[in-house]
Amino acid sequence: EVQLVESGGGLVQPGGSLRISCAASGFTFSFYWMNWVRQAPKKGLEWVANIKQDGSEKYYVDSVKGRFTISRDNAKNSLYLQMNSLRVDDTAVYYCARLGSGSWNFDNWGQGTLVTVSS
Amino acid sequence: SYELTQPPSVSVSPGQTASITCSGDKLGDKYACWYQQKPGQSPVLVIYEDNKRPSGIPERFSGSNSGNTATLTISGTQAVDEADYYCQAWDSSTAVFGGGTKVTVL
Numbered sequence: 001e002v003q004l005v006e007s008g009g010g011l012v013q014p015g016g017s018l019r020i021s022c023a024a025s026g027f028t029f030s031f032y033w034m035n036w037v038r039q040a041p042k043k044g045l046e047w048v049a050n051i052k053q054d055g056s057e058k059y060y061v062d063s064v065k066g067r068f069t070i071s072r073d074n075a076k077n078s079l080y081l082q083m084n085s086l087r088v089d090d091t092a093v094y095y096c097a098r099l100g101s102g103s104w105n106f107d108n109w110g111q112g113t114l115v116t117v118s119s
Numbered sequence: 120s121y122e123l124t125q126p127p128s129v130s131v132s133p134g135q136t137a138s139i140t141c142s143g144d145k146l147g148d149k150y151a152c153w154y155q156q157k158p159g160q161s162p163v164l165v166i167y168e169d170n171k172r173p174s175g176i177p178e179r180f181s182g183s184n185s186g187n188t189a190t191l192t193i194s195g196t197q198a199v200d201e202a203d204y205y206c207q208a209w210d211s212s213t214a215v216f217g218g219g220t221k222v223t224v225l
Contacts, residue, residue: 035214037216044216045205045219046216059213061213062120095161095162103150103167103168105152105167106154106162107164107167107173109162109163
């Protein structure tokens, strides 16, 4: 069974930093593109970033470029998102999502971790 | 930047058909997919590559995509289908979601 378990969320002040993680199991992690998708309170879904199987390609939504960095450790079956210069509008539940093999859809999602940016 | 537009809400009676549209420039030239999200839960893929259903998704869910509009159709809508639905497509290596449609089963 595919499992994606996010962790590391919490309360951080504006301008601060936080790293969230996603532990993957039940599939060969190194075979898949991985993504972060966020959802602000009472709002819709917003794709944040993704990373190729070997980490050689990374893409970001414009609003986080230069502030967030996605990375992965295939030996640890883990995905990360380093978030710097956090803003109030970064407050959201952050989901880890797997991109389906040979397709361009998010076929498995974690339960999410809440990041709150507030003074 | 690329945008996908959905109606904020759709109401449907039990047993009837609900249609949710998703509009974007030349969306028919891309693959569209659809996610269902119930309160307090993570999204679930219900349609991918315009009209394909993942295993475990009921046959009452179907999709189409042509021109500038993709459509998710729920036939014989049931109370358990009440949820938010999001369309999604890719543009220039970035994923784009529609704003979401709340489906209410009255």
